[in-house]
Amino acid sequence: MNENPADLAPELCVLAAAVLGLVTGLFLPRARQWPVAVICSAGLLAGLAATAAAxxxxxxxxxxxxxxxxxTHVTRAVVLGSALPVIVLAAARVRGHPRESEHYVLILFSALGTLVLGASSDLLVLVSAYLLASIPAYALAGFGKDPPGTEAALKYYLMGAFLGVLMLTGVTLLYGVGRGTSFTVLRENLGDAPAAAVAVGVVALLAGPLFKAGAVPGHFWVPDVAEGASPPVAAFVTTVPKIGAFAVLYRIGAAALPPGAAGWPALVGVVAAATMTLGNLAAFGQDNVRRLLAYSxxxxxxxxxxPVAMAGRTELARPALLYYLAAYAVTNIGAFAxxxxxxxxxxxxxxGLLRASPPLGLSLIVCLLGFVGTPPTAVFVGKVLMFGAALDGGSTWLAVVAAANTVASVFYYLRWIVPLFGRPDGNAPRPARAPTAVAAVAALASIALGVGSGIALAA
Structure with missing residues (x-):
């Protein structure tokens, strides 16, 4: 164990930027708070530099x-790298808003909670990180105070609070039968605990991280928040919190539970199959692109x-999860941009978007085909690794379900891609420059991660 605060340099950079941004906003005119966006962006860049050093x-x-x-390193890099373009996207929407500085600060605090969540190795830290990642996100969802956003924020909060209570119940139960909250202690003691109590505790514990991940059965908030909140906030809540949630889910399966405890592979495998199937089926009938992306x-x-279900069963699980997380994040940010x-x-x-704005149209095509897993995008590599983890972990049935869902998803992504090639009319969108740049960079990053996957995975 090491107690050197410098080991938490990326988290401290984010915290310092959030506090400094909040204080700076107090002394700036309400109509000119753009320096806070600069401070928050600088904190994220400093965090990325500290992550590279760590x-x-x-x-x-x-x-x-x-x-x-x-x-932790990948979680830090992906969270900070995703929050930075969200700041850019948000700046185009909230410039001049009387609560502009608070908007940026809430993004950073939620990102900070996500960082801690992904590195947690203790149930109590997990709970604290869950709250820190969630509460600012609730405020962001209702930031505009318009009826759809308020309703979405209320649903988001109520579901998060309810599933958070279930998670606390699981923590309490596992603490009682495992005689500790540390993942290491739990792994040593849960093997001798009553199997039924462990199973109930694990199922209840999963309620919180699955909610953050937007997985079944805690997924109902995702389409409402994606449609009701502003698009930059929708990009944030459907990307950043998921990263920490999947990281801590992997840690629970790999480090906190004895092999086979609570039927982990089957339990998480069933949730995975239900989540991908429901999400893809629900996306078919969506005409609102934000709801389509939400179900996506x-x-x-x-x-x-x-790969979370395969934690502890195959060495492919960790690289599959981490690479897929990075691929998903850059693709989702690009689509929302x-x-x-x-x-x-x-x-x-x-x-007609492709003719009206070729960079924006091409970026969207790359991102949507990337979601499918089309080479040479990053998600293609992530899916190959995911299939390899399922097969190597002995869950062929799960690989088959994932393959069937991948094929099915092509059709609703094509519903969005085909109109891009049409003839633009007088109502063709005139894209904003900064979001267009973010989308183009994200699309290029997706291709670069796909082409350079061999180098990245060998590092």
Whole structure:
């Protein structure tokens, strides 16, 4: 165990930027708070630099409850790298808003909670991180105070609070039968505990992380928040919190539970199959692009749960999860950046986008085909690794379900892609520059991660 605060440099950079941004906003005119966006962006960049430095050091456990290992490094890089373009997207929407500085600060605090969640190795830290990641996100969802956003925020909060209570029940039960809250202690003691009590505790514990991940049965908030909140907030809540949720789910399966406890592979495998199937089926009938992307993220959560189910059963599980997380994040941010740039929510509004704005249209095509898993995008590599983990872990049935869902998803992504090739009319969108740049960078990053996967995976 190491108690050097410098080991938490990325988290401290985010915390410092959030506090400094909040204080700075107090002394700026309400109509000119853009310097806070600069401060928050600088904090995220500093966190990325600290993450790169930390990745060169040996693995360790900081303060007995915070793991610093490859899972943490990837979580940090993806969370910080995703929050940065969200700040850029949000700046185009909230510039001049009287609560502009608070908007940026809420993004950073939620990102900070996600960082801690992904590195947690203790149930109590997990709960604290869950709350820190959730509460600012509830406020962001209702930030505009318009009826759809308020309703979405209320649903988001009520479901998060309810499933959070279930998670606390699971923590209490596992603490009682496992005689501790540390993942290491639980792994040593749960093998001798009553199997039924362990199973009930694990199922209740999963309620919180599955809610953050947008997986069944805690997925109902995803389409409502994606449609009711502003597009930058929708991009944030459907991307960043998921990263920490999947990281801690992997840790629970790999480090907190004895092999086979609570039927982990079957339990998480069934949830994965239900999540990807429901998400893809629900996306078919969506004419609102934000709801379509929301259900798409639910389907992607199902794929991401496959390597989580294989935690401890195959060495492919960890690289599959981590690479897929990075691929998903850059693709989802890119797709939502197109929505922000175009300013249209209906599918017909994207007719002729490829001719009206080739960079934006091409970026959207790359992101949507990337979701399917088309080479050479990053998600293609993530899905190959995911299928390999399922097969190597002895869950061929789960690989078959994932393959069938991948084929089915092609059809609803094509519903959005086909209109792009149409002839633009007088109502063709005039894309905003900054979001267009974010979308183009995300699309290029997806291709770069796919082409350079061999180098990235060998590192």
């Amino acid at each position: 990745a060169t050091r040996a693995d360790l456990t900081a303060f007995a409850s915070f793991e610093i290992d490859p899972v 993220t639910v389907g992607q959560a199902g794929y991401l749960l496959v 197109v929505v922000v740039a175009a300013g249209r929510d209906g599918l017909p509004g994207y007719t």
